[in-house]
Amino acid sequence: MxxxxxxxxxxxxxxxxxxxxxxxxxxxxxxxxxxxxxxxxxxxxxxxxxxxxxxxxxxxxxNYGKVFLESNMPRYLLNSLLITIPTVVGAVALSCMAGFALGVYRFKGNLLIFFMFIAGNFVPFQILMVPVRDLTIGMNLYDTKTGLVLFHIAFQTGFCTLFMRNFIRALPFPLIEAARVEGVAEWRIFWYVVLPLMKPALAALAVLIFTFIWNDYFWAVVLTQGPDAQPVTAGITEFNSQYRAAYHLMSAGSIVAALPPVAMFFLMQKHFIAGLTLGAVK
Structure with a gap:
């Protein structure tokens, strides 16, 4: 096998x-x-x-001096940070609460709601391009960092909830029952009992979502235009002119854009691997 x-x-x-x-x-x-x-x-x-x-x-x-001093690359990097960090915080926070509800409580429609979270991950995101763009225009969120953050949170929460729900289901349930016997409120059980046990999963999920959002190019091009809101992945195309492309500057910009997720992985490598392998060996 x-x-x-x-x-x-x-x-x-x-x-x-x-x-x-x-x-x-x-x-x-x-x-x-x-x-x-x-x-x-x-x-x-x-x-x-x-x-x-x-x-x-x-x-x-x-080349690297031109990238940092003679272009909008610092602004694009700042935009990426302002888009990625709130998205990671929002998606992980929502998925922790949703995963706790789906993993701990038994209620009618539990599996149906969980199935909806899973089904959303199988929808090809390309077919959402036109309706999502029209939605952001109608809500005055087109070409804004807020629009990208809200969209990414909505789109990533399904995968994050799937990840968190399965992780919480693997936790020792007697701990939650013991807390209930002691009269601990449900929100305190979540905050003081379950959440500390989820630290490896939180670290692994944060690294994954940070990498997904930072490296996103498709939605950065669809939902933004110009240096006011574009992240670094779309901003690299600034080095393309009408008749030729500055490949040396594009390459230098690509190396600069790749450094933050690489640094994020190495800083969180221990927790990331622990989160992915937790429960693999009994």
């Missing part, structure tokens, strides 16, 4: 695996390495067709 561990396979297959793994890793990292290489090249290399060769001159400080 499960794949055989590599350590238990034949020696010939182990050698084959060890030979293929570095090649697969290089192929996976090749686009990232290419972007990093492009970010330190001068603009003349792209004009002369030197796409994959060694840079004719090192222009890393110049």
């Amino acid at each position: 499960f794949p055989t561990p590599i350590a238990k396979t034949s020696r010939s297959w182990q050698i084959t695996y060890q030979s293929i793994l570095p090649l697969a890793l290089i192929m996976w990292l090749l686009p990232l390495l290419a972007v990093a290489l492009f970010s330190i090249k001068p603009d003349s290399d792209f004009s002369t067709g030197n796409y994959w060769g060694w840079p004719s001159s090192f222009e890393g400080f110049t």
